[in-house]
Amino acid sequence: MLFLTYWFVLFACVVYPLYWLVPVRAVRLAVLLSACAVFHTHFAGPAGVLPIAVLAVLTYAAGLTRSRTFCSLVIAACVLALVFYKYTTFLLVEVVGAVRLEWRDSLGGHLHDLLPSAPPLAISFFVFEFVHYLADVCRGSPSIKSPLHFGAYAIFWPSIVAGPVKRYQDFLPAYKRGLKRVCAHDVAVGLVRVAVGLVKKVVADNLTAWLTYWGPHFDKLDVLWRWYFIACLSTRVLLDFSGYSDMAIGFARMHGIVLAENFRWPYLARDLASFWQRWHISLSTWIRDYVYIPLGGSRCGPVRKALNGLAAFALCGFWHGASWNCLAWGIYNGIGLTICSTYRRLLGRVGDGLATRFERYPQVAWALTLLYVGIGMLIFFYPVERSLRMMGLLLGGTGS
Template sequence: MVFSSILFMFIYLPIILAVYYICPLKWRNFWLFIVNFVFYGWGEPVYIVLMLFSIFINYINGLFIEKYKKTDRKRAKAVLVVNIVINLSLLVFFKYFDLLANTLNQMVGSVLILPLNLALPIGISFYTFQTMSYPIDLYRGDTRVEKNFINFGSYVALFPQLIAGPIVRFKDIADQLRSRIHSSDKFSSGVRRFTVGLAKKVLIANNVGILWDTYAAMPASELTVVGSWLGIIAFTFQIYFDFSGYSDMAIGLGRMIGFEFLENFNYPYISKTVTEFWRRWHISLSTWFRDYVYIPLGGNRKGKRRQLLNILIVWALTGLWHGANWTFLVWGMYYAAFLIIEKLWLLKALDRSPNFVGHIYTVLVVICGWVI
């Protein structure tokens, strides 16, 4: 079920909102808990079990981490490590098993492992990162433990941001799960934001995407330089308006039920460097990798060589997060190369150059990146 569908907008959403505002305050999270799973299981009901398992494991391990983090730090860390392994194992199995199996089969020249051809559980890349951030923050002392299973389950499966983000950390909405503000102004703001996102998706992304689809379907012999550039530029706009449109709709839906999510896009195509672009594009993902991978690896605190290695690791993982194909690893390394070059010398050169030089450079790098 997608936000722009007739089913969602004219049946599912009105029912959710009507019952939500009729319910007493203490029952609203329970209602969200129920409708989240209706939304999640609409296409593949079997994966409701997977979601419930993920919620239960992270909820229980969170309680154990809270119990031991002050009295037995080693045991708390062991629970955290086990929890991370479980989350990553689920993600790797459902998203990357076939990629690894096919790669191994190609390397040895025979079928050693049969691909499973499983349908990818909706939102697993997003909610896995959410569930991993919770126990890590708990262990670090950056958030409080959630003892209410319904509240925690509502957070993990919250339908507005389940499909395409933003990646919401528990510490950012922990207080909102217990008590959040509802007002006509906030609701109307949510409706406006949802409408803006819907327009981006339906009126711009879908229509611009037609041009890209036409180009992508053409035989190589019929492609022209001008046509190729038009197709690539169309895809550049399509992916932005599609993705940012979903984020706008998610933020708007969140406001309709009292939640405030952090922004996920901040006009990325006006950036003057690739570094700046990734501070403006899919902000919740880039900050997640910064806080839970880059900084724990040492960030920029252990010398220039270690910093550059950390960038390579982060962007290898970022690329693979986007898709189960080695092309995405190449895409991640592509951006890592430019980020490293900027760290070494290019940022200083761009600072001394007119702004339009940085804009042109960044747009060209990004466009070529989408081609990969």
């Protein structure tokens, strides 16, 4: 958690007073860009900055040319960079290694020598923002002419690590307004958001400590405690992630820049579709706009719609982490969403009856949604086999 480091406290103590006290746009821009560069370099290191810088320069240049071919090539380069840094080990060791077990160790050993120990910091966010930018430029949106404005969009420090995934059409006007004028109201609202995020993080970190301790002993818990474990796990994910988003939004606001909301009370959703409109909104709308709709969305019949949804959610899961369980979690949500959107048509009168019941008793729909999401968190956090066993244990029995 980069915002909870003392280095960051010192960083913020230097950056904000400079930004607030000099009401000159050019100086503010210089302060903001320097802060972004320092923040990114400190946490990513030179090896993490270089690939992002190369991709950013290519993206900026492609945007300027507005050439569909060049933009497509750079989109491909961004995606390949993401695959190379984040997924090579998984694809070769887990996928190819699953085919020939003896390759697994040798591939793992070779890759360990060839690849950096960790992918460049937040490469997933960078790539998604660059792809969005180029795709929209290809569709006719204006490109960003100023390299400084593009730089600020690309490495805006509050949103580097955990989003929200920015849309440049929204970001640029907000950012220009922030450079022009940041008022006490912005700072106060930002501070409150940061404080809310901090409180969420404190609770989430306590839950993390508890879950880390009890996770390996899940089998030994009694059934009620296992359900309590699921409740804590779900709460922890929400508070951790939305807390981080709150802080990012708050810190941006303290620059006078309004970022889009990323969470809107997702655990109050009454169905999965609504849940995904409230959970990590910037990511789910990105996937909708740049994967689901280009695949055909809901326009090509129910089967294709279901397959498109599954593909989009598989990608969503895989984006969260290069592992089988993240992929499975994405597919699990895709299946849930498909069921949610088709059960009425597929089950005929029974489906209609169910839908009427859910409308009459929204608490039931809400509880089922929460249950589905909560159980899905097991898949997200634990290897698939173990998470399936944990799901079984929720119904009773012992682990042995």
